[in-house]
Amino acid sequence: MLKSCFTGKLFALLLLVVLASPASADKNWRENGNSRATEVEACVAPTDQMRRNHMEMIMHQRDITVHEGIRKTDNSLKGCISCHANKDDSGKYIPVNAEGQFCAGCHSYVAAQLDCFSCHATVPR
Amino acid sequence: MTEKTNLARRNFLTKMPAAAAAATVVPGVVLHSTGAQAAARDTAVSDKVRWGMLVDSNKCADACTACVDACNKENGLDMHKMPEGADADTWDQQKPQWIRTVKLRDITTGRESKLPMMCQHCEKPPCEDVCPTGASFRRADGIVMVDRHICIGCRYCMMACPYKARTFLHENVDIKPELAPRGKGCVESCNFCVHRLDNGETTTACQDACAKEGHHAIIFGDLNDPESQVSKALKKYPSQQIRADLKLNPGVRYSGI
Numbered sequence A: 001m002l003k004s005c006f007t008g009k010l011f012a013l014l015l016l017v018v019l020a021s022p023a024s025a026d027k028n029w030r031e032n033g034n035s036r037a038t039e040v041e042a043c044v045a046p047t048d049q050m051r052r053n054h055m056e057m058i059m060h061q062r063d064i065t066v067h068e069g070i071r072k073t074d075n076s077l078k079g080c081i082s083c084h085a086n087k088d089d090s091g092k093y094i095p096v097n098a099e100g101q102f103c104a105g106c107h108s109y110v111a112a113q114l115d116c117f118s119c120h121a122t123v124p125r
Numbered sequence B: 001m002t003e004k005t006n007l008a009r010r011n012f013l014t015k016m017p018a019a020a021a022a023a024t025v026v027p028g029v030v031l032h033s034t035g036a037q038a039a040a041r042d043t044a045v046s047d048k049v050r051w052g053m054l055v056d057s058n059k060c061a062d063a064c065t066a067c068v069d070a071c072n073k074e075n076g077l078d079m080h081k082m083p084e085g086a087d088a089d090t091w092d093q094q095k096p097q098w099i100r101t102v103k104l105r106d107i108t109t110g111r112e113s114k115l116p117m118m119c120q121h122c123e124k125p126p127c128e129d130v131c132p133t134g135a136s137f138r139r140a141d142g143i144v145m146v147d148r149h150i151c152i153g154c155r156y157c158m159m160a161c162p163y164k165a166r167t168f169l170h171e172n173v174d175i176k177p178e179l180a181p182r183g184k185g186c187v188e189s190c191n192f193c194v195h196r197l198d199n200g201e202t203t204t205a206c207q208d209a210c211a212k213e214g215h216h217a218i219i220f221g222d223l224n225d226p227e228s229q230v231s232k233a234l235k236k237y238p239s240q241q242i243r244a245d246l247k248l249n250p251g252v253r254y255s256g257i
Helices: A002-025 A027-032 A047-068 A077-084 A102-109 B002-024 B066-074 B088-094 B126-130 B156-160 B194-198 B205-212 B229-236
Strands: B051-056 B099-105 B112-118 B136-138 B144-146 B218-222 B252-255
Touching: A047 A077, A077 A102, B051 B229, B066 B099, B066 B112, B066 B205, B126 B136, B126 B156, B205 B218, B218 B229
Parallel strands: B051 B252
Antiparallel strands: B051 B218, B099 B112, B136 B144
8 A cells, every 4th residue: 555655656757847947958948049039028917827728728719709609819720830930041931840940849759649730821921 | 538527617706797797887788798809819608609601602603613722722621641551532532621622513403513512510410420539519609619628539420421521531741831730540520621710810711712712702700799790791692501401400501502
């Protein structure tokens, strides 16, 4: 009983390390990128909230946009992309789902499939 | 679903005092809100507006495809071509098409007429009835749409639609249009250029193209507003619903057929 409790704690600790890693891994996007987002302190909500809840925000916005026709831009996917897309040396936008870019960087790390971009644009227009 | 219901409740509660205040500003004066807005919409659409269309088949010119071309361009349907090695006939039948021209021939008199056919935006849409996920739905302002986020691509709605208005997207879309996001595996159909309406415009791409060609066969507007161009035209000219026997009350009416 005692042993299993210890194992459980160890597992929880390991899980925490794994969960915390992308946060430290994605520091790179701010340091290496040149998107508009690198110049501002925080996103539409504090960073820790964005890391955990961005999917909820986008999903909520998508529902009110499609079903109620509300086209405000505060939590829109278009807003994410316009702010987080980096440019390459020639000044052309790099798709946010390209390897190592803002969206793909974390999503491939945690193996969470990114479905947005089978329909939505990956670069600002 | 619960979240949606709560949201509607909240909206209702927050708007209620405002509505009450507006009604009591001047006794005896009723304030109307119009469907058209100048900027991107920030409040939910309501059933005060019902978007609809009147098509005058007599003005629809032979061999003209302006409305079809304009729709394809507006919604990015022209961005993908026939896949390599595909059968041309199959492609012709299956390619994405939100609006098409149809020729009708009266077999007793031989009279031919031509009309554009698209989603008829029924009041009681059969596509919505059969959809297993709720992806096919009718918006409060009468626009029948597909929520691609929850469409599983079963194509039941395509079978149910008596107007053959829907197509299925079989191929990946390489260039994604910003205004009308679309991708492989979903059913799609005319949405009355909903991105335009939500951003304050009051015309559709097909209507603009038809007017530009000088035909003016398509009149679009709010069916609930007696002062709108479409309501006035419907009052003045005889028109009919296609397959009126199904009692679907479509938002698209035709005259001259």
